[in-house]
Amino acid sequence: MYTPRHFAMTDEHVRSLLGTAETAQLVTAHETGPVATLLPLTWRPDAAGEGLGSLVFHVTRVNPVWKEPHLGEALAILSGPDGYIDADWYASNAEAPGVPTWNYVTVHAYGPLVVHDDAEWLRAAVWDMSDRFGYDTDKVDPDAIERMLRAIVGIELPIARVEAKAKLNQNRTPADIAGAIAGLRSVGNVPLADVMDEVSVPHAEQRHALLADIRGRNLGHLRPPVG
Template identity: 65%
Template sequence: MYIPRHFAMNPARVTELLQAATTAQVVTAHEDGPAATLLPLLWRPDAEGEGWGSLIFHVARVNPLWKRPYLGEALAILSGPEGYIHADWFSSQQASPGVSTWNYATVHAYGPLVIHEDPAWVLAASRQLSSRHGADLDLVDPDAVEKMLRAIVGIELRITRVEAKDKLSQNRSPEDVQGAIDGVRATGNESLADAMTEVSVPHAEARYRLLRDLGQRKRPGVPRT
């Protein structure tokens, strides 16, 4: 993934997206070509706090994903807030038509896939995932749970590296950023507006100050403020 430096996501934001994501596109490479599977997920942090932890999934036992030989690592694509940014939301483009864009946040997590057929492991993972969405497996008939466990297989992607990108208009002026946030919020896309407020506003303001200071240094006799 191409990530200009000003769009690089900081580690805290990566952790937030890993925690918040509910699904991922799991991409695997095989001799006959790549395959992509949308799966619900659960993120398990690294116990030692030194790595990125693991992404936990499960699939139906009849799904060939867990049985096919893989080539190299798998890739899980996690999506954060995203949305269309109209050009006329930017104050710098209100005088004449400009180009619209698309803002988004995404994390690409890479690592080997580990298959888990142990019923205890699969049950613990299923219980965690169900609890996250407000369901309690302990209330389900034990025979039904046992039948489910025989029908699914656990998958763990042990994250070895991440590529993460916040493309949120933070390379524009503070006025443009605020105009875009107001426009996004007016459409009801609160999650994207909040992400831009967190990431883009301070970045744009810092960039503006830097450019202003550099400009003043090039103008002798102009006092710095």
């Protein structure tokens, strides 16, 4: 994934998306070609806090994605807030009309795909996911749960590396970003507006201050000597 430096995500933001994303596109390569499977997920952080942990999924036993031999690493694509940015929201658009864009946050997590066919591992994975989404599994008949557990297979992706990108107008002026945030809130895209408030505003303010300092230094060199 092409990621300009000003769109790169911090480790903190990567972990935040790993912990809040509810689904991922799990992409696997096989001799017959690539396969993409949309799956709900649970993130298990690294116990030692040094790595990025693993992503946990499960699929029905008849799904061939766990049976067919995999070629190389698997890829899980996690998406954060995204949305259309109307160029008219930019403060600068009144004098210099530009074009709209699409802002987004995404993490590509790579690693080996590990298949789990152990009943206790599966039970823990399903319970974790049920707890995450607020479902009380105690309501389900124990025999029915056992039947369902036998019908699924667990999949784990230990995260070996990530590519992470937050394209959030960081390359525009603070005024343009403020306009985009206001526009997003006006159309109800609060999640994207909030992440731009957190990420884009301080980035743009620092960039604006740096450019102003550079311009000031250059103008100082150009001023004629006094006297």
